[in-house]
Amino acid sequence: MMTILLLFFPLIASLAVLLGGSKLAAKLALGLAVVELAITGYVVSVFQASGPEAFYVFHSWIESPKVSFHLGLDGLSLIMVLLTNFLTPIIILSAFNRNTPHAAGYFSLILLMQFALVGVFTAMDGLLYYIFWELALIPIYFIALRWGGENRVAITLKFFIYTLAGSLLMLFGFIMLYWYNPDQSFDIRELYRIYITDGNQSWLFWMFFLAFAIKIPIVPFHTWQADTYRESPTQGTMLLSGIMLKMGTYSLIRWLLPILPVGVATWGPLAITLCVVGIVYASIIAIKQRNLKNLLAYSSLAHVGLIAAGIFALNIQGLQGSVVQMVAHGVNVVGLFFCADIIFNRTNTNETNELGGIRNLAPQFTTMFMIIVLGSVALPLTNGFIGEFLLLYGVYEYNTWLSVFAGLTIILGAVYMLRMFKKVMLGETGIRVPEFPDLYWNEKLALSMLVIVIIAMGIYPQPIMDMAEPVLQTILNKTVI
């Protein structure tokens, strides 16, 4: 019951905002998103007490092919839903004071996206999951198309088709799995049980992996990412980088690892190598990027490469690390893009060459920005550190040299982040940037929330890890032959 409420409330909210008109849109959207967050909070407290069984929803939906409306909230899904519902109000909050044209449509699309994302994370039936996966693509396409930057049309089209091509492969995969099942069902419990021959596991692995690799993205399937992040409006980029890409990593854990263990065993080494190469590749590119949003996009690419590598390391710390880092990265990257948005709002530029000396003009902003940067750079006592430590340890257990190579991220990350901070914030005041009003109320509130989470997660990450442990252990048992 709670699950259905949790899922459909954003949809209703989206309609309400659309009908409510542009004047009310921002406040209404924020209010409804906060309500959704409150519901999620309640669900978390019930979950601690009673476990995942309370949130199981199962209705037979379609007879032939047999698709059921099966939702479930176990530890992993709940963490992802919590992340989504925590970030959405902050994303909406970040859009205040920005004079968005056609606001009703904008916020309505954000809430629609939330609906699709919650659906992806709670769906336990293959086809239902696929429907939500595709559904998530539509609002972001329109958000980017209508409210994006100058070159958005071609770039958004490329993003859409590229992602869709991957998803199509995944659909083929699901259909293949359906035919494999003697009971012929898409339900996840059935999918976990069926036996697939080794040869077919390889094909299926690539079908699913490509879909997820494009979504995350994993190098070399990443070329849509930097441009799309840059041209999308800030809220779009936050949705994309903060939550949508987590769909890919979540799916690796939920749908790829346990269903195709032989495929993972065969192709895992290649996958993890791609991920690790991607980490260093993206970090190096980030160093010399002159556009702030491009730099953050490549930084994000490096971090999610590590998350994916940790998943393919196939050990408990890798999986725990990936869950923690998914949350941490979501929070950090939303914070970073928000700071970039604040800078753009005040100075009308994203080029680091045209910025500098902001520190003296806006001390509050500087402090928040610095803490978020430190979280991204994985300083101990921030959330990024816990994730990176676990992930690097996970990769280490898989292969020592890979983890040394992946560990270069802590050096390179410091290089490009601090270099960016130096260029943008430090230096002589007032030369490039004449004035810079400090944070408005909505920015202060949103950034404070993020900063609190960054530090709190850094000091006490155990609740998240405890919540995810049973699920991850089960999946690990299924995966490791």
Add this chain to the structure above:
Amino acid sequence: MTFLGLMIPLLPLMGFLVNGLLGKFLPKGSTGWIGSLSVLASFVCVLLLFKDLGAAQAISIDVFNWISFGHIDISFGLWIDSLTMIMLMVVTGVGFLIHLYSIGYMHGDHGFTRFFTYLNLFIFFMLLLVMGSNYLMMFIGWEGVGLCSYLLIGFWFKNEAYNDAAQKAFVMNRIGDLGFLMGMFFILFHFGTLDIQAVEGLATGLSADSTLLIGITLLLFVGAIGKSAQLPLYTWLPDAMAGPTPVSALIHAATMVTAGIYMVVRSNVLFAMAPTTLTVILWIGVATSVFAAVIGLKQNDIKKVLAYSTVSQLGLMFAALGLGAFSSGIFHLVTHAFFKALLFLGAGSVIHALHGEQDIRNMGGLKKLIPVTYLTFILAALAISGFPLLSGFFSKDEILAHAFEQDKVVWTILFISSLLTAFYMFRLVFLTFFNNFRGTEETKHHIHESPWTMTLPLIILCVLSVIGGLIGLPAVFHVSHLLDTYLSAVTEPSASLLHHGEKLSHSLEIGLMTLAGLAAIGVILYARRKYITLKAMPEADSAITGLPKLIYHKFYVDEIYESWIVKPVFKMSEWFGTFFDKQVVDRLVNATADVMDSGGKSLRLFQTGNTGFYVFAMVIGMVVLFIIRLLI
């Protein structure tokens, strides 16, 4: 006792939070006192704890379970034993004195409150580092002090060069940190725990000098190389002089850079079980010691000389560790904290008096003008040069004695390094304080002694530099070595594993000490002759040629790093970003789109619009189907 133990790091943390969050609302100048008093309170707790805690005792405080996964639990825990106590006293004691000094030094600076906020945060992290019960706790402190170092070096952030120096420090530290992290992974994987005491216990079960132990210890030492500025990761330390002088005194002399030494001594069992690593540590320490001393001979910035001196002294400390003389390393760490902090604070006093002048070629004759600074400075210089009976004499000689026992070559190099130290220190002293003032009349007019907040710490540190040797009087004086005895509980487990050379006979040891003392005095007199009697002056920058030029330019190490490492990475970044990513990877993606596009362009030509052609196509289609049907 647990309460005291928890208060020690919490007090500076509270100081940080109060100054950081409420600093704007507090009266001007009070933030300095808040910062200083929080560290003083911490120091008082340390002393109270020292009174109660016996030398062989230890407290373990498990604050909460931090990270658990699989079968591994890492707790947020503190561990206090005799080694910790020594470090705590140095950190909080010297730390407090430097806080007090900063109240005077940073007076009137726009970022006064911010300075104390960062300093308190630094003390907090340094305390976590030395009190951590497991390697991950140590790592929190390890990286945390790196952060504070970054914030404080780049404190005057309007200056581009300072920001670059801060960034360089952080990145170089990070390179070392990767080694430390990998070492931790090895430990975690093979021992199943990161708790230091547990690891030391388990390590004894392995065979000595096994590849695993060598690997772990070398990786941990890589971290120490970065943090404690040894070859080849030392270039950040001289650049770090961009920060305010109290920062140089606290972080880059007394505390942060000593973290590497502390880490090795804390893990003494691990290192004792890997003699190969100890040899590596020894030779890196020796090489650094003499290399940095040579560079120091030709530097003209008062702080740069002290920076290279610090690198050199750290090399000496690591050499001690490499020789297995762990408590000697700590002894020198303590005395060095006293006189190096004093030297830096004294330099700060000089710079303060001269309103920012740092080039010793523009100084001189300050002896009469700032007497307290002069007196404390020269006593510190005597201590570091190994003048007999001062603290540096005893700590240095202890290391030299151990060196003589094990390897005469090492002893020779370290002895030469000591002589060089004495020389460049007194070159600095004589050029700064003696002869006549070489600056402008304007500056001379404004020279005055520093306020009591600055001179009091100088005096206290001076006293400590002079009598500090008492804690480590050698056996030849027929008294017990207090420090050795105090630390014995910590160094005992490894003692049996180390091979010491032939113990020196008393007479030989006294002979060596006398030799060292006389040599130091001799060098000082030589420097006196050169710089006071003969009034020799270092040349202007443009006039330096030949070997001195090579030394003056620090053997061009920075330039080598810049062109061999930094520039190639930046070039790669440009190439990857603009060429490779766009033209190669993206081309492939766009190629699929282009294939579709051209395919479509060719296929559409079938739509000729000519009805006859369409009918013809239909007929062909039918025929083909017929044939297929016939064949299958």
Add this chain to the structure above:
Amino acid sequence: MEQAAHLVPLNWYLFLSTFLFCIGVMGVLFRRNAIIILMCIELMLNSVNLLLVAFSAYSGNSDGQVFVFFIMVVAAAEVAVGLALLISIYRNIGSTDIDVLNKLKW
């Protein structure tokens, strides 16, 4: 009656039908006048009719002859529609030459 039906060998009907069909196809392909094309299409349909009846008569199964009725109905409908279209085209373009009708192209 069956005896009479078997007098003419089935093969002959087959050849005749194929021959008529090919004439029809060639007419559709080579002739330009739309009316001629429609007549050729009729010819093709009727050739098939002939074949169906022949087979039906030879095997004694009346299914073929029933199907012929279906085809005749379809042919009639198709001719009606085709001629209507043709008249409409003629009124607009003034010619019944199908080579003129080439606007529906890329």
